[in-house]
Amino acid sequence: MSAFVVRAPASSANLGPGFDSLGLSVPLYTTLTVTPGERTEVVPLGPELEGTPANEDNYVYRAMLLVAQRTGQPLPPARVEIHTEVPLARGLGSSAAALVAGIVAANRLLGSPLDDHAVLDVAAREEGHPDNVAPALFGGIVVATLDKLGTHYVRLDPPEHLGVTVLVPDFELSTSKARAVLPREYSRADTIHALSHAALLAAALAQGRLDLLQHAMQDYIHQVWRAPLVPGLSDILDDAHKHGALGAALSGAGPTVLCFHDQRGTTASLHAYLLGVMKKNGLTGRVLDLPIDTQGTLVTPAD
Structure with missing residues (x-):
């Protein structure tokens, strides 16, 4: 498999009363460059990620392992370079962007066994709520729920202007x-x-x-x-x-x-x-x- 890039946007959740259920995406991005190889390497880049783990304890790599667990397949080794424009711990979905990017990257490495809805379900269950991960995955404005019956969502195009x-x-x-x-x-x-x-x-x-x-x-x-x-x-x-x-x-x-x-x-x-x-x-x-x-x-x- 050739190297590929995954780009996931930042998000703003709740928008007031839509607690844990409503959010939108904005164009600040977490980007992964994934190069399949003979061994796993995790490489955080840039000032925003200074001090984050440069090994398999990294949150992005742990997100990738969620897909391996869901599908019952071993995760192929790869070099994963991580860069982000999303400020950490500021309420702009930095963890959701990293989570979604990692899940999407692992799904691609494994030959895309999960469809978009399953990708959302993995991310929402890990995050505990879908308000950030849904717009990070689908873009636009998303209303979503997470319960024992599954994850469900409606995506809205932003209103004009x-x-x-x-x-x-x-x-x-x-x-x-x-x-x-x-x-x-x-x-x-x-x-x-x-x-x-x-x-x-x-x-x-x-x-x-x-x-x-x-x-x-x-x-x-x-x-x-x-x-x-x-x-x-x-x-x-x-x-x-x-x-x-x-x-x-x-x-x-x-x-x-x-x-x-x-x-x-x-x-x-x-x-x-x-x-x-x-x-x-x-x-x-x-x-x-x-x-x-x-x-x-x-x-x-x-x-």
Whole structure:
């Protein structure tokens, strides 16, 4: 088999009320160059991966082994070079991109015994939820569920003119820490609020109702509890719409914050506002305007 390249995009999960079930992909990529050979080599490259294991303990290689376990086949030896543009522990699906890229690479090495749905199921069960891995695999906006009956999803093309602005602070926040602050139980009122707003958000994205995003993205399930971990988050959720955002949400477990914007307008005021919130809270970081990635994970021949 000839060498090949696997490219998986970053993702932003939840989008407010779609906790563990809704996400979209953005064009920051984790890339694997896989060269079949006589022995296994794992080679992390670049500053983002400095300090990550350069052996079979690497998360990407462990993801590859999941396919061998699912199919009952030994994983052929290969050199796996890993590069990523996705900042780690920032709420942009770095682990999901690595997981999906590894699973897709192993599936290719083994002759593609798993179809796309099975690849998603392997990834979602390993991650524990499908909100990041589904858009990383399929691109676009994906609504997905994971339960004892299987993994199920609906992929949506992004509405016309919908763009993404992300505020990426220069500090890490682990998913485990962000999950630890969540309550074990919710009131009936908060549960109804979550269900109704998640349904409205999915419908608004499906029909291109950009006017509804600000209202549909309200959330009481996770953002209110995680706000103390992300300085300035509460202000952004309350006020970003006054500066051109169509809606705002914590990206995954954070600390990145996502704002939707209309690509027909300017984001200058929104950028200035977000940078001002960071400065007010003594933080540094960057603000990026991104389209929504629609290709998902791609496999191409190596040069």
